[in-house]
Amino acid sequence: MLYAAGIAANSSGEHDMVSADLLSKYPFFAVLSPRTQRHIAERLVPAEYSPGVDLYQQGDPPTPLYMLRTGRVKLYRQSRDKCQILALPLPGDCLGAESLSTGAPSPYSATTLAPTSAVYLPPDVLQALLDELPDFQEAFLKLITNRLKQFVTLVHDLAFRDVTSRLAMILLARAESEGQPHEGGIVFDRLLSQQEFADMVGTAREVVYRTFKKFEDERLVNLTRTTILIRDLETLRAIALQEAR
Amino acid sequence: MAESLPINFNELCEIPAFRDLPAQQVQSLAAVMVRRHYAPGQFIFIEGEQADSLWFVFQGRVKIIKHSLNGRVQGLCLMNRGKCFGSCPLFEMEKNPATAQALDQVTLFVLPEEALQQLKGHDPHLVKALLHIYSQRLDHLARVSEVLGSWTVSDRINDCLLTYANREGPQSYVELTQEKLAALSGTVREVVTRHLGLLEKEGIVRNETGRIVILNADALLPPCSCEDHSTHA
Structure with a gap:
C-alpha cells in the first residue's frame, strides 16, 4: 500500500x-x-x-x-x-x-x-x-x-498578480475561511513557515520576509510565531485585488 | 463559425473520452452534438461569458488564454485533436474561466449544456467520461500552477518550445510567433527574442522565418524534466 x-x-x-x-x-x-x-x-x-x-x-x-x-x-x-x-x-x-x-x-x-x-x-x-x-x-x-x-x-x-498582491490574497482568503475576531482585527493560526508562504506565493523566502515586514510596517498585519492578526482587512483587500502584470 | 453539419459515429469515436462508451451512448451523443468551424484567430468563447457547452477538438488547434484586468494575455495551453475544453457549465461554473481562440483552421464538436444535462441524468457512462476529462484537466492545471509559480521565465519558454514542438522525421520545430510564445510562457516578446538569441548562440535552436528548429531538445528540459510533454497540450 x-x-x-x-x-x-x-x-x-x-x-x-x-x-x-x-x-x-x-x-x-x-x-x-x-x-x-x-x-x-x-x-x-x-x-x-x-x-x-x-x-x-x-x-x-x-x-x-x-x-x-x-x-x-x-x-x-x-x-x-x-x-x-x-x-x-x-x-x-x-x-x-x-x-x-x-x-x-x-x-x-x-x-x-x-x-x-x-x-x-x-x-x-x-x-x-x-x-x-x-x-x-x-x-x-x-x-x-x-x-x-x-x-x-x-x-x-x-x-497576473505580483508577489505583494498574491501574499495579500492568501492572507485574505485564510482570514475569511479560518479567522476569528480578535483585538479589533481577525486572527488565525499561522500554520505555515516563511518558506511555505513562499511556496504558496511562488517566490523566494527572502521576498516573503520583506513583504511581511512591509505589511507590518504599514500596520496591516501582526505576525507572531504561531498566529497572524489581520489589522486592516480593507487595505489588504485593495492590495490583493491589484493585478500588477 | 460556419455551417453546422451532423457528426457521424466514427468521427465521434476518434475523441479519446468517448472511446470506451457503449455504441448506443456514442450514437445518442452524435445525435445531439454539433460541428462548428472556426478560422485562425477567431474567438470561440470569451472569458467571463456565459458558459453553455463542452467543446472537443476534431481538427486544428485551440489556444486557451486568460486576460488580466490590465489587458495582459497569459496563454494556458494549446488544445489539439481529441482534447476537450470549455468550462464546467454543469456544475455551477456559469462563466467561462478563460478565453478560447482558434490558432489555425479548427473544427470542433460541441455538446450543448441542455443536451448534456438530459443525457447525464440517465447515463452513468457519460458521467464516467466527464470524470475522465475533468481529471485530466486537474492534472493539467496543477502542472500549469507549478510552471507559473516556480519556474524562471527561461524555464517557461523552454518548456513551451518542447510542448508545442512538431516532429518531422528526426527534426523538431515550433511554428509559433515570438508573440504567441511570449503569451504562452507568461512574458513579453522582447524577453523571448533575447532568450531565443541565447539558445541559438549555444546551438540549442535555430531561428528561421516563421519557425524555431530545435537542435538539442535535452538542453531545453526544464526542472521537473520527468514530465511527459505530450500531456501538456
Missing part, C-alpha cells in the same frame, strides 16, 4: 464504525440519499496522522479519497528543490483520488501540517462505490470540478 494508512483511531487496532451522520458535514456528500450515505459510511476507514506525514506523493498511483475531520494538509507539486503549494484544504474538505478515473499518476502530493484526523475510502473501495452508486458518482464529479475551479483561480493569480 503506497498511501499512508495512519494510525487506527482506537487502541485495539480495529477501526470504529463511522456514523453516516459524518457525511452530512461534507457539503458534497450531504446531498446524497440516506441509503447512499449509510453505504459509504460503512466503508470509511478512520485514521489519525502526526504532522509531516505524506498522505500520498506526486506520481503515486491513484490514491484513496480522504475527508478531513480536523487538522490541516498542504497539496503541492515539487520539482528539484522548488515547491509550489496548490491548496490548503480545511476540515470538511476532501482530497485525493484525483487520478482514479484516468489511472494516471497523482498530480500532486499531500502532507499533513498539523495533527490531523481523517476518514478515507481506499481506491478499490471508492471505485466499487462509484460504479454502484450513481448519485455518489455525480457528487465525486462535483468534487473534482470544484478543485478544478480552485486551480483556475490559482493559475489566474500566479499569472
Whole structure:
C-alpha cells in the first residue's frame, strides 16, 4: 500500500464504525440519499496522522479519497528543490483520488501540517462505490470540478498578480475561511513557515520576509510565531485585488 | 463559425473520452452534438461569458488564454485533436474561466449544456467520461500552477518550445510567433527574442522565418524534466 494508512483511531487496532451522520458535514456528500450515505459510511476507514506525514506523493498511483475531520494538509507539486503549494484544504474538505478515473499518476502530493484526523475510502473501495452508486458518482464529479475551479483561480493569480498582491490574497482568503475576531482585527493560526508562504506565493523566502515586514510596517498585519492578526482587512483587500502584470 | 453539419459515429469515436462508451451512448451523443468551424484567430468563447457547452477538438488547434484586468494575455495551453475544453457549465461554473481562440483552421464538436444535462441524468457512462476529462484537466492545471509559480521565465519558454514542438522525421520545430510564445510562457516578446538569441548562440535552436528548429531538445528540459510533454497540450 503506497498511501499512508495512519494510525487506527482506537487502541485495539480495529477501526470504529463511522456514523453516516459524518457525511452530512461534507457539503458534497450531504446531498446524497440516506441509503447512499449509510453505504459509504460503512466503508470509511478512520485514521489519525502526526504532522509531516505524506498522505500520498506526486506520481503515486491513484490514491484513496480522504475527508478531513480536523487538522490541516498542504497539496503541492515539487520539482528539484522548488515547491509550489496548490491548496490548503480545511476540515470538511476532501482530497485525493484525483487520478482514479484516468489511472494516471497523482498530480500532486499531500502532507499533513498539523495533527490531523481523517476518514478515507481506499481506491478499490471508492471505485466499487462509484460504479454502484450513481448519485455518489455525480457528487465525486462535483468534487473534482470544484478543485478544478480552485486551480483556475490559482493559475489566474500566479499569472497576473505580483508577489505583494498574491501574499495579500492568501492572507485574505485564510482570514475569511479560518479567522476569528480578535483585538479589533481577525486572527488565525499561522500554520505555515516563511518558506511555505513562499511556496504558496511562488517566490523566494527572502521576498516573503520583506513583504511581511512591509505589511507590518504599514500596520496591516501582526505576525507572531504561531498566529497572524489581520489589522486592516480593507487595505489588504485593495492590495490583493491589484493585478500588477 | 460556419455551417453546422451532423457528426457521424466514427468521427465521434476518434475523441479519446468517448472511446470506451457503449455504441448506443456514442450514437445518442452524435445525435445531439454539433460541428462548428472556426478560422485562425477567431474567438470561440470569451472569458467571463456565459458558459453553455463542452467543446472537443476534431481538427486544428485551440489556444486557451486568460486576460488580466490590465489587458495582459497569459496563454494556458494549446488544445489539439481529441482534447476537450470549455468550462464546467454543469456544475455551477456559469462563466467561462478563460478565453478560447482558434490558432489555425479548427473544427470542433460541441455538446450543448441542455443536451448534456438530459443525457447525464440517465447515463452513468457519460458521467464516467466527464470524470475522465475533468481529471485530466486537474492534472493539467496543477502542472500549469507549478510552471507559473516556480519556474524562471527561461524555464517557461523552454518548456513551451518542447510542448508545442512538431516532429518531422528526426527534426523538431515550433511554428509559433515570438508573440504567441511570449503569451504562452507568461512574458513579453522582447524577453523571448533575447532568450531565443541565447539558445541559438549555444546551438540549442535555430531561428528561421516563421519557425524555431530545435537542435538539442535535452538542453531545453526544464526542472521537473520527468514530465511527459505530450500531456501538456
